[in-house]
Amino acid sequence: xxxxxxxxxxxxxxxxxxxxxxxxxxxxxxxxxxxxxxxxxxxxxxxxxxxxxxxxxxxxxxxxxxxxxxxxxxxxxxxxxxxxxxxxxxxxxxxxxxxxxxxxxxxxxxxxxxxxxxxxxxxxxxxxxxxxxxxxxx
Amino acid sequence: xxxxxxxxxxxxxxxxxxxxxxxxxxxxxxxxxxxxxxxxxxxxxxxxxxxxxxxxxxxxxxxxxxxxxxxxxxxxxxxxxxxxxxxxxxxxxxxxxxxxxxxxxxxxxxxxxxxxxxxxxxxxxxxxxxxxxxxxxx
Numbered sequence: 001x002x003x004x005x006x007x008x009x010x011x012x013x014x015x016x017x018x019x020x021x022x023x024x025x026x027x028x029x030x031x032x033x034x035x036x037x038x039x040x041x042x043x044x045x046x047x048x049x050x051x052x053x054x055x056x057x058x059x060x061x062x063x064x065x066x067x068x069x070x071x072x073x074x075x076x077x078x079x080x081x082x083x084x085x086x087x088x089x090x091x092x093x094x095x096x097x098x099x100x101x102x103x104x105x106x107x108x109x110x111x112x113x114x115x116x117x118x119x120x121x122x123x124x125x126x127x128x129x130x131x132x133x134x135x136x137x138x
Numbered sequence: 139x140x141x142x143x144x145x146x147x148x149x150x151x152x153x154x155x156x157x158x159x160x161x162x163x164x165x166x167x168x169x170x171x172x173x174x175x176x177x178x179x180x181x182x183x184x185x186x187x188x189x190x191x192x193x194x195x196x197x198x199x200x201x202x203x204x205x206x207x208x209x210x211x212x213x214x215x216x217x218x219x220x221x222x223x224x225x226x227x228x229x230x231x232x233x234x235x236x237x238x239x240x241x242x243x244x245x246x247x248x249x250x251x252x253x254x255x256x257x258x259x260x261x262x263x264x265x266x267x268x269x270x271x272x273x274x275x276x
Contacts, residue, residue: 105207
């Protein structure tokens, strides 16, 4: 099997990219790598890049003079989980609620890991959990 | 800002979970962590877990006696990119095409990084690229 390093990009969709930038950039604190008005905004997050696309734009095939990036685009609530240390979860709850983001769910799994769920402005389900959830080190 | 380690889970949707298991498990070679018939199959992929959900099931709110996992579920083609070494991309093309998966696009970005795109059985756009694409080390 050829070498696999991990997930390089995880994608979600949002109609309002300014609101997405406010959430992922300002509230969650991710660094914006690049953005294209009306199409996307991308954020660095550890070894993975979080891509927020406007599906209406990314469902269009690329023009003939552009790189042949295949179209995609989904409707409805997607899901993403951020990896954070267990000891930082209370601070994340404070950070999110302090920014006006309601916690939708906050509980412990059978293995002791804790998950905190919020919604991004587009309604995607965004979770903050310790990698312990999947038996990975922090 | 509280500590952020990276992306713990990236999610895509598929109506046919057996086909998803064949693609992500058998062809891409990811280890299945857990699966629930008719609802999901999860795979380990480096420091991230790839979640494949059947949206019809995950859009249902959890029953009162279950953990309060918020519902989500999207329709249409999503996107995921796997991080692989640049030198392994030819082997990935051989692996994918040998398994009957057509390469939809294969090109180099302005910074020299190469991306190979296929579709998973549900039609999601799945990319294989070197982390050099985002100026990250292999």
